[in-house]
Amino acid sequence: MPTDGAAAIGVDRVSRHYTMGATIVRAVDDVSFTVRQGDFLALLGSSGSGKSTLLNLIAGLDRPTSGAVIVQSRNLAEMTPLELARYRRQTVGMVFQAFNLLPRMTLEENVELPMRLAEVSRPERAARVREALERVHLEKRLTHRPGELSGGEQQRASLARALVNRPQILLADEPTGNLDSSTSDEILHLLREINQSLGVTMVMVTHERRLAEQFADRIAVMSDGKLTSDGAEA
Numbered sequence: 001m002p003t004d005g006a007a008a009i010g011v012d013r014v015s016r017h018y019t020m021g022a023t024i025v026r027a028v029d030d031v032s033f034t035v036r037q038g039d040f041l042a043l044l045g046s047s048g049s050g051k052s053t054l055l056n057l058i059a060g061l062d063r064p065t066s067g068a069v070i071v072q073s074r075n076l077a078e079m080t081p082l083e084l085a086r087y088r089r090q091t092v093g094m095v096f097q098a099f100n101l102l103p104r105m106t107l108e109e110n111v112e113l114p115m116r117l118a119e120v121s122r123p124e125r126a127a128r129v130r131e132a133l134e135r136v137h138l139e140k141r142l143t144h145r146p147g148e149l150s151g152g153e154q155q156r157a158s159l160a161r162a163l164v165n166r167p168q169i170l171l172a173d174e175p176t177g178n179l180d181s182s183t184s185d186e187i188l189h190l191l192r193e194i195n196q197s198l199g200v201t202m203v204m205v206t207h208e209r210r211l212a213e214q215f216a217d218r219i220a221v222m223s224d225g226k227l228t229s230d231g232a233e234a
Contacts, residue, residue: 007070008169008201009035009058014067016053027053029225030067040195040202042212045222051205052173054222058203059092059171060084071169089118092169093162097177099154101146101161107133108142111161118165132160136190152183159190163200170194172204176211184208188215 016028028050035041043051056062057069060076069076071091079087088094101110108129115125133139136156146154155175162170172191176184192215195202206212212219221229 006037007034008037008039008072009203010068010070011054011058012068012070014054014057014064014069016050016057016062017065026225028057028064031222031225031227032067033220033227033230035201035203037201038195038199040192040215040217041204042216042219043203043205043222044207044209044212044219045205046207049222050225051222053225055171055173055203055205058169059094060087089114089165091167092171093165093167095155095159095162095170095172095175097174099146099151099158099178101154101157103146106143106145107138107149107157110146110157111164114161114165120165128164128166129160132164133157135163135194136160150183151179152186155179155183155187156190159187159194163194167200169201169203172202174205174207176206176208184211191215 011031011033014028014031015026018025018027031054043054045051053062057064058071060079063077071087076084076087102113105113111129111132112125115128120128130139133142136159138153138156138160141149141153146157149157175191176187179187188211191202191204194200204216219229220227
């Protein structure tokens with residue numbers, strides 16, 4: 001649940017348009033909403049509704065055509081590439097539908113990688129890897145490679161990797177898209193536990209209304225690039 005009324009993320013009249021030949025594709029079209037600190041927001045919509053594009057804008061992976069994405073009082077559109085890279089390392093963690101684990105690395109090495117990029121000291125890295133893997137119940141699989149893990153275990157590993165730099169915001173793009181119903185619930189219970197116990201602000205993109213209604217505090221619905229519901233309490 002939200003820890004207070006402070007805004008963690010502010011999306012202000014944001015649009016992201018692409019040009020394809022003579023056609024303008026309005027992937028995100030004049031969208032505004034606020035995510036409070038500690039909230040768990042589900043962005044619900046069908047394929048092509050613009051929800052993943054919007055998540056990428058919040059992640060600083062893309063820049064809006066117009067409008068502003070404000071995170072912790074800073075406009076991402078005004079950040080330099082170096083500042084955006086630091087933002088992605090230190091402020092946000094991301095979990096994707098594809099697990100994106102490196103197959104030749106052990107689980108320990110995969111989870112450690114973001115800290116190496118962030119230049120965290122070696123002694124601290126080992127402790128934080130174990131802490132992250134304990135949180136997702138994979139501490140006994142340190143030396144396993146991704147191919148030796150089930151789909152659910154791989155997604156839990158990618159969640160540990162997203163948490164290891166201790167982000168204040170976690171962004172999840174269809175995190176259960178490659179999982180069966182039972183494993184999906186397991187992952188969502190973990191996300192909810194992280195949201196509640198650590199106070200991490202969470203934005204999850206999904207097309208599954210059942211998961212959004214069961215686990216999120218709020219649901220915002222997107223269709224054809226527009227927000228059709230403003231994210232009232234679920």
